[in-house]
Amino acid sequence: MIKEVKEINEVLDFAWNICQDNKKSSYPKYKTKEDLKSNIERAINSDIRKIIACYKNNELKGVCIYFWINEDKYSQTEALLIEDDYDIVADEFMDYIGDELKEYDFFIGVTAYNEKAIQYLENRKMECIESSIVTLLYKKNYKPHHIKTSISLLDFNEFDEYAKFHDKYAGNMYWDSKHIKKDFDIFDIYIYKENGIIKGSIFVRKIKKQNQKEVVGLFLDDDVRKKNIESDLISEMLKDAYKEYSGIDSVLYFIEEKDEDELKAVIDCGFEIQDRYKCYKCIL
Structure with missing residues (x-):
């Protein structure tokens, strides 16, 4: 079940725990829990952002934050954080977002160490448009x-x-x-x-x-x-x-x-x- 999130504390701890695991995290990275909290709050209060959660048997399994630009038919994740059952949860997210933003270009960024995400995205025949080394x-x-x-x-x-x-x-x-x-x-x-x-x-x-x-x-x-x-x-x-x-x-x-x-x-x-x-x- 997909649910639109309206309360920060519903997903904050879950999302932060996954953010810290490089094998499950996505991009952009969040340096602190406060940064993540701020972005969740922004999504809740925005007209061009949304945060959604996936539940199985009343248990939280995944969180997705995304935004869109209507005039460009452009959309992108700001977090795609899935605990387990990656393919099932990701399919639910994609179906939900696809119904909302039909025919939009959609971009997903992940760490290269997130093998489950990469396998899922490649199995769905999504195009890898960038493969980069992140330096700071x-x-x-x-x-x-x-x-x-x-x-x-x-x-x-x-x-x-x-x-x-x-x-x-x-x-x-x-x-x-x-x-x-x-x-x-x-x-x-x-x-x-x-x-x-x-x-x-x-x-x-x-x-x-x-x-x-x-x-x-x-x-x-x-x-x-x-x-x-x-x-x-x-x-x-x-x-x-x-x-x-x-x-x-x-x-x-x-x-x-x-x-x-x-x-x-x-x-x-x-x-x-x-x-x-x-x-x-x-x-x-």
Whole structure:
């Protein structure tokens, strides 16, 4: 039985216990029980979020938090936490959400160590659109690097020029140029040019509530890949993030498993590997 949750304490302890088990947890991760509680409360009080619970014989078996954006027909989990009987519980969640959000794109993020979730998602023929190494840098571990090339912070007046470069690599992401332009104030975008042409960029989202920045993407044209430009883009972004009194405590960075040069660049700056992440997509 699926039930919409209206009381935080109905699911908080159950969800927090599963969050702490890397073999059962999902994404985003919650650092503290208070963070999880805050997100449950937000879902209960939101018009574009919902938290649902699955019960079997009056026993709580799973909790799902998700949100949706109607104009984009986009939806995504903020927690998918299942104790056991994974396939049965997940099917009930998917059927419920599918009835609500028919024909929406639906995204589910899980830790790569959650084998039951991955097996379920792949058996349902969901597409794995991202397989990443999760890295994190705290200010105390930051190692400044000498920047050898000219990297600049994008001004809004330059955005239309940048949009063409961005969509060449990120046109299929939610954060394509159309959505970034609409929410430009929450991003910092750094660019590298050769002969007046944009050849590389890194774009970073500010998460004020957590005093954190998240690297959403780093893109390079093939002809500059061997010039160490990714290291300079990362270093310039970090230099600004950690300016004195900036208020930023940490930087989160999901790096695709195949991008060895990018991973080496962030490790050299003091990032540490935290986890491995997979994101799956289907149409409801």
